[in-house]
Amino acid sequence: MNLSIIGSGYVGTTIAACFAELGHDVVNVDIDEDIVASLNDGQAPIHEPGLAELVERHAGDRLRATTDYDEILDTDATFLALPTPSNDDGSIDLGAMKAAATSLGETLARKDGQHLVVTKSTVVPTTTVDAIGPRIEEASGKRVGEGFDIAMNPEFLREGTAVDDFLSPDKIVLGAQTDRAYETLDEIFAPLVDRAGNPPVVKTGISEAEMIKYANNAFLASKISLANDLANICKEFGVDSDEVLETIGLDSRIGSSFLGAGLGWGGSCFPKDTAAIIAAARGRGYEPRLLQAAVDVNDGQPERMLDLLRERIDLDGTRVAVLGLAFKPGTDDIRKSRATLLISSLLDAGADVVGYDPVATENMRERFPDIDYADSAADALANADAALVATDWDEFAALDDEFDAMRSPIVIDGRRIVTRREGIDYESLV
Ligand code: UDX
Numbered sequence: 001m002n003l004s005i006i007g008s009g010y011v012g013t014t015i016a017a018c019f020a021e022l023g024h025d026v027v028n029v030d031i032d033e034d035i036v037a038s039l040n041d042g043q044a045p046i047h048e049p050g051l052a053e054l055v056e057r058h059a060g061d062r063l064r065a066t067t068d069y070d071e072i073l074d075t076d077a078t079f080l081a082l083p084t085p086s087n088d089d090g091s092i093d094l095g096a097m098k099a100a101a102t103s104l105g106e107t108l109a110r111k112d113g114q115h116l117v118v119t120k121s122t123v124v125p126t127t128t129v130d131a132i133g134p135r136i137e138e139a140s141g142k143r144v145g146e147g148f149d150i151a152m153n154p155e156f157l158r159e160g161t162a163v164d165d166f167l168s169p170d171k172i173v174l175g176a177q178t179d180r181a182y183e184t185l186d187e188i189f190a191p192l193v194d195r196a197g198n199p200p201v202v203k204t205g206i207s208e209a210e211m212i213k214y215a216n217n218a219f220l221a222s223k224i225s226l227a228n229d230l231a232n233i234c235k236e237f238g239v240d241s242d243e244v245l246e247t248i249g250l251d252s253r254i255g256s257s258f259l260g261a262g263l264g265w266g267g268s269c270f271p272k273d274t275a276a277i278i279a280a281a282r283g284r285g286y287e288p289r290l291l292q293a294a295v296d297v298n299d300g301q302p303e304r305m306l307d308l309l310r311e312r313i314d315l316d317g318t319r320v321a322v323l324g325l326a327f328k329p330g331t332d333d334i335r336k337s338r339a340t341l342l343i344s345s346l347l348d349a350g351a352d353v354v355g356y357d358p359v360a361t362e363n364m365r366e367r368f369p370d371i372d373y374a375d376s377a378a379d380a381l382a383n384a385d386a387a388l389v390a391t392d393w394d395e396f397a398a399l400d401d402e403f404d405a406m407r408s409p410i411v412i413d414g415r416r417i418v419t420r421r422e423g424i425d426y427e428s429l430v
Contacts, residue, residue: 108148119210403424
């Protein structure tokens with residue numbers, strides 16, 4: 001197939017390179033000339049394991065980038081993979097999606113024959129039908145279902161394993177309105193489906209596909225929050241929450257993944273998507289109490305961690321090492337990372353903060369230019385009065401003598417990663 005992807009951010013670039021890997025001819029359209037040049041040079045504009053190899057392999061051949069929307073005319077289908085940033089009330093800003101839909105419509109006005117437009121970005125139910133389709137209709141002079149079809153195909157890519165997640169998905173969700181759209185989507189995704197029909201391909205409505213993405217993330221985020229709620233209760237009774245959560249995970253109805261209790265969830269998806277679907281529900285007059293509780297539990301974990309520290313030491317003037325700045329191990333992404341919340345609260349309380357992360361320091365420096373940063377966990381701990389462990393990087397499990405260089409060896413562990421040892425005042429958040 002000939003495919004066009006509008007947007008070459010995290011999702012757009014990943015799916016463009018992966019579609020090329022599946023054998024399709026792909027053109028990635030973006031307004032940013034630097035990103036376009038970098039892709040055409042065979043360089044991935046973002047860091048994601050396996051992505052650099054795919055871009056290098058296919059650039060100049062099955063994968064190219066352009067700022068020219070006219071190149072879409074030679075393609076069969078266009079995926080919209082544009083950013084949907086959060087507004088203050090949690091709802092998503094559709095500005096970029098709407099602008100791209102209009103530009104795409106103006107381009108499709110000049111196309112002979114059918115075209116399929118697929119929403120890839122996470123958008124609240126009815127967005128594709130009510131906001132994207134009509135804009136393309138207006139700009140193209142063509143009707144949905146006649147000159148072009150619309151569809152929705154959510155992504156379930158985790159940062160750090162996005163390429164693998166794309167190439168070996170648990171499910172493929174295709175939301176469409178016409179047989180023709182399903183057929184085109186089937187052809188696009190056929191290389192991912194084996195003879196036994198795995199992974200399952202779910203054919204559903206467009207708004208259902210939009211909601212499936214939110215429901216998926218809301219469920220996982222709530223599962224972690226429920227694990228945290230239970231772990232907080234365990235702590236009050238001196239019960240080992242790891243034993244409890246690992247054991248309930250053995251029940252096949254519960255399952256063991258996403259029961260990791262600790263500081264809670266961050267990143268670009270769970271916080272944004274839970275906020276967006278809560279705001280969308282409220283917009284329709286429904287108060288989603290359970291989801292709001294999941295958010296509240298999540299927001300409370302960093303404060304509980306600081307309370308454990310306050311019980312031991314006055315934060316004013318205290319030097320605190322924050323170990324782990326990324327929102328999870330394996331990434332340099334600090335968006336909504338728990339460490340950002342901890343650092344803000346520590347600074348408000350007058351503490352002197354030193355941060356350490358194996359890869360996320362430069363991103364955090366842009367956010368907090370005035371705190372200290374160490375080149376190693378050992379350097380961060382040296383002369384610190386306390387340490388807060390915010391990300392479960394493997395290297396923190398090996399810390400040992402490094403704690404001896406602390407002024408006072410207080411260690412509060414938000415991820416149950418540090419190995420307890422004699423001589424440190426250790427407490428786990430859960
Ligand atoms: C998530 C979804 O998994 C993915 O399907 C979706 O498309 C995008 O959002 P991502 O944000 O990359 O992916 O990371 P994920 O591995 O899901 O972790 C999210 C957050 O939850 C991290 O902050 C992580 O530390 C936290 N987490 C995860 C826990 O606190 N406990 C767990 O058991 C698992």
